Amino acid sequence: SQTIHQWPATLVQPVGSPLSLECTVEGTSNPNLYWYRQAAGRGLQLLFYSVGIGQISSEVPQNLSASRPQDRQFILSSKKLLLSDSGFYLCAWRPNRGPYEQYFGPGTRLTVT
Amino acid sequence: AQSVTQLGSHVSVSEGALVLLRCNYSSSVPPYLFWYVQYPNQGLQLLLKYTTGATLVKGINGFEAEFKKSETSFHLTKPSAHMSDAAEYFCAVSESAGNQFYFGTGTSLTVIP
Numbered sequence A: 001s002q003t004i005h006q007w008p009a010t011l012v013q014p015v016g017s018p019l020s021l022e023c024t025v026e027g028t029s030n031p032n033l034y035w036y037r038q039a040a041g042r043g044l045q046l047l048f049y050s051v052g053i054g055q056i057s058s059e060v061p062q063n064l065s066a067s068r069p070q071d072r073q074f075i076l077s078s079k080k081l082l083l084s085d086s087g088f089y090l091c092a093w094r095p096n097r098g099p100y101e102q103y104f105g106p107g108t109r110l111t112v113t
Numbered sequence B: 001a002q003s004v005t006q007l008g009s010h011v012s013v014s015e016g017a018l019v020l021l022r023c024n025y026s027s028s029v030p031p032y033l034f035w036y037v038q039y040p041n042q043g044l045q046l047l048l049k050y051t052t053g054a055t056l057v058k059g060i061n062g063f064e065a066e067f068k069k070s071e072t073s074f075h076l077t078k079p080s081a082h083m084s085d086a087a088e089y090f091c092a093v094s095e096s097a098g099n100q101f102y103f104g105t106g107t108s109l110t111v112i113p
Helices: none
Strands: A003-007 A010-013 A019-026 A032-038 A044-052 A055-058 A064-070 A073-078 A087-094 A108-112 B003-005 B010-014 B019-021 B024-026 B031-038 B044-050 B056-058 B064-068 B073-078 B087-095 B101-103 B107-112
Touching (some): A003 A087, A010 A019, A019 A108, A032 A073, A055 A064, B003 B087, B003 B101, B010 B019, B031 B064, B031 B073, B044 B064, B044 B073
Parallel strands (some): B010 B107
Antiparallel strands (some): A003 A019, A019 A073, A032 A044, A044 A055, B003 B024, B019 B073, B056 B064, B064 B073
């Protein structure tokens, strides 16, 4: 069966510090991968998605970036965090064929102080 | 372009009462439709989905939804609310050949004892 991992689960970082959040998927190959952000009391904002290694689509211009160095690894990064980067970050995957749903990871709670 | 509208950001029902969460979508092609549930500080979990075939779909935890093409709706219902149903619910739409999901802004369900 497939599983998706995210770490860390929680993170408190000062403004201006770098960020690296990691997401890995097990039990599947060549998945579509997604990064979402949820601000407090709000819906899901799609940040990035990837259909293959090195293929990243950005949905929202910001100080965040994403990379996919391996087939089942998706990394969200920032060189300098802003207060507005605080939120709940969710990684998701989806098979690259068929009418399939997205499967979500447990999320990372990021607080920028 | 696709979009999802969830009417009512907050819904309160009494325990044992009918749950009705509304979702309307716009899509230029036949859509795939999904309902997800999110408990506090957790990822999203799929409740049910419609892709093709029977327009009334049943999901987990006693929930069901009906795809009505003429009304561009996919409302979520449960005959009798339980305290454990208190959560955030998201409706989502995806094109058959697309990579992206489009999520509604969510509905917070409160169940009153």
